[in-house]
Amino acid sequence: MQVHESVLTYDKHLPLRATCIYGGVDMRAQMETLRAGVEIVVATPGRLLDHVQQKSIHFGQVQMLVLDEADRMLDMGFIPDIRRILALLPTQRQSLLFSATFSNEIKKLADQMLNQPQLIEVARRNTVSETIEHQVYPVDANSKRDLLAHLLKGAVDTQVLVFVDTKFGCSRLAHYLNNCDIPADAIHGDKNQQQRTEALEGFKNGSTRVLVATDVAARGLDIDDLPYVINYVLPSTAEDYVHRIGRTGRAGKSGKAISLVSPEERGRLSDIERLIKLSIPKHTVDGFVPGARGHSDERARARGRDGERERGRNRERNRGDDTRSGSRARSDASPRPSGRNSRSKSTIAADGFDYSKPYQPDTAASATNKPDTAAKRPARPVAFLLGGVGRKG
Numbered sequence: 001m002q003v004h005e006s007v008l009t010y011d012k013h014l015p016l017r018a019t020c021i022y023g024g025v026d027m028r029a030q031m032e033t034l035r036a037g038v039e040i041v042v043a044t045p046g047r048l049l050d051h052v053q054q055k056s057i058h059f060g061q062v063q064m065l066v067l068d069e070a071d072r073m074l075d076m077g078f079i080p081d082i083r084r085i086l087a088l089l090p091t092q093r094q095s096l097l098f099s100a101t102f103s104n105e106i107k108k109l110a111d112q113m114l115n116q117p118q119l120i121e122v123a124r125r126n127t128v129s130e131t132i133e134h135q136v137y138p139v140d141a142n143s144k145r146d147l148l149a150h151l152l153k154g155a156v157d158t159q160v161l162v163f164v165d166t167k168f169g170c171s172r173l174a175h176y177l178n179n180c181d182i183p184a185d186a187i188h189g190d191k192n193q194q195q196r197t198e199a200l201e202g203f204k205n206g207s208t209r210v211l212v213a214t215d216v217a218a219r220g221l222d223i224d225d226l227p228y229v230i231n232y233v234l235p236s237t238a239e240d241y242v243h244r245i246g247r248t249g250r251a252g253k254s255g256k257a258i259s260l261v262s263p264e265e266r267g268r269l270s271d272i273e274r275l276i277k278l279s280i281p282k283h284t285v286d287g288f289v290p291g292a293r294g295h296s297d298e299r300a301r302a303r304g305r306d307g308e309r310e311r312g313r314n315r316e317r318n319r320g321d322d323t324r325s326g327s328r329a330r331s332d333a334s335p336r337p338s339g340r341n342s343r344s345k346s347t348i349a350a351d352g353f354d355y356s357k358p359y360q361p362d363t364a365a366s367a368t369n370k371p372d373t374a375a376k377r378p379a380r381p382v383a384f385l386l387g388g389v390g391r392k393g
Contacts, residue, residue: 001020001022001197002221002222003020003042003068004018004019004020004042007040007042011040016039016040017037017038017039017040018038018039018040018041018042019033019034019038019040019041019042020041020042020043021034021041021042021043021044021047021048021051022043022044022047022193023044023046023047023050023193024192024193024194025193025194027047027050027051027054027056030047030051030056031051031054031056034051034056034057035056041057045073045078045081045082045085046078046081048081048085049081049084049085052085052088059088059089059090060090061090062089062090062093063090063093063094064093064094064095064096065086065089065093065094065095065096066095066096066098067082067095067096067097067098067113068098069098069099069100070097070098070099070106070109070110071099071100071101071102071103071106071239072243074105074106074109076216079109082113083113086113095113095114095115095117097109097110097113097114097117100242100243100246101239101242101243102121103239127242127276127277128242128245128246128249128257128276128278129246129249129250129255131249131252131253131254131255132245132248132249132254132255132256132257133254133255133256133257134245134256134257134259134278134280134281135256135257135258135259135280135281135283136258136259136261136269136280136281136282136283137151137258137259137260137261137282137283137284137285137288138261138262138263138282138284138289138290139260139261139262139285139288139289139290140262140263140288140290140291141262141264143288144232144260144262145173145176145232146288147260147285147288148162148173148177148230148232148260149176149177149180149182150285150288151230151258151285152177152180152182152209152210153180153182156228156230156258158209158227158228159203159206159209159210159211159226159227159228160209160210160211160227160228160229160230161203161210161211161213161221161223161226161228161229161230161247161248162210162211162212162213162229162230162232163212163213163214163215163229163230163231163232163233163235163244164212164213164214164232164233165214165215165233165235165236166214167188167189167190167214169232169233170186170187170188170212170213170214171186171188171212173186173212173232174186174210174212177210177212182209182210183207183208183209183210184208184209184210184211184212185199185202185203185208185210185211185212186199186211186212186213187199187200187211187212187213187214188213188214188216189214189216199211200221203223204223212232215235215240215243215244221247223247224250225253226247226248226250226255227248227254227255227256228248228255228256228257228258229244229245229247229248229255229256229257229258230257230258230259230260231244231245231257231258231259231260232260233260233265234259234261234265234268234269234272235268236268237271238268238271238272238274238275238276239275241272241275241276242275242276244257245257259280262290263290263291
């Protein structure tokens with residue numbers, strides 16, 4: 001969508017029509033626009049192939065192909081879809097491949113997809129902007145979110161893009177920050193396109209101060225004047241660090257890249273420093289130094305006391321339930337099977353299910369009562385199209 005917005009700016013005074021097609025939304029409006037005719041199509045690979053299958057787009061007149069963020073598409077498994085699209089395009093065309101990093105896999109991909117490609121480097125490989133200040137905060141893993149909230153309420157008082165490594169951790173951290181009165185939202189792969197768009201718009205207009213994101217969901221994010229990027233968890237590959245912090249310090253503007261590094265992540269930090277050829281300064285905050293006794297111990301003790309109180313309340317409730325159940329049992333004069341009393345109470349669930357019995361399928365009885373009937377064949381043959389390229393007649 002952001003590439004499409006840029007295209008609309010560039011062709012404002014040109015006789016060129018452009019459209020953007022992507023998944024997660026209804027196809028019908030996209031089909032109407034495509035059938036009306038456009039000169040520029042900005043698309044995701046999967047949705048583009050959907051339109052090919054629906055015959056709402058044809059590639060016979062394509063003169064130029066641009067593969068943007070090829071390294072991210074490689075990481076996300078889009079290359080098979082790209083190959084299908086390439087097979088449908090005219091052989092006489094210009095192809096351009098853009099990548100923020102240039103690994104051996106990207107070079108191999110370029111050699112396979114492009115015809116005698118020319119390499120053009122705008123900057124040295126795997127380098128970061130000189131306007132970005134890097135900082136590392138050593139911290140124990142279980143104290144990271146407390147340190148993050150501490151920084152967001154103190155030194156880091158502007159908008160921040162926070163990177164995590166999992167979708168669950170993304171939503172969980174955003175929820176925690178909101179509970180700390182820090183307006184936050186999450187953007188990850190389990191959210192549909194509308195939810196992602198709303199989260200990004202809230203971040204851009206300032207209603208959301210902290211945007212928590214995974215690497216996949218944050219691909220292509222173009223945010224002007226972003227002062228901070230925080231690595232809540234260091235990426236598994238050093239190249240992804242370059243991707244992440246590239247969201248700040250753009251167009252000659254200053255920016256800060258802060259990383260919260262646990263002792264288990266020191267190896268990743270060494271890989272990053274080796275790649276970008278920088279020794280990142282280490283900063284400490286009182287009470288958050290790994291292994292140090294102090295505020296972190298007090299927080300741990302407080303959490304332990306809270307947990308113990310909660311467990312105590314649960315035990316009291318369970319005792320009350322057992323007492324009431326025992327009273328009901330004693331007042332029940334109906335006869336009981338002789339084996340019932342010898343069975344352990346722990347194997348009987350609240351709904352009466354006995355875990356000590358072997359498994360018996362529920363469908364056994366019903367299956368014996370049903371008359372045997374021959375399976376009916378479908379009136380017409382059924383086939384599934386799993387992709388591929390149709391031959392021209």
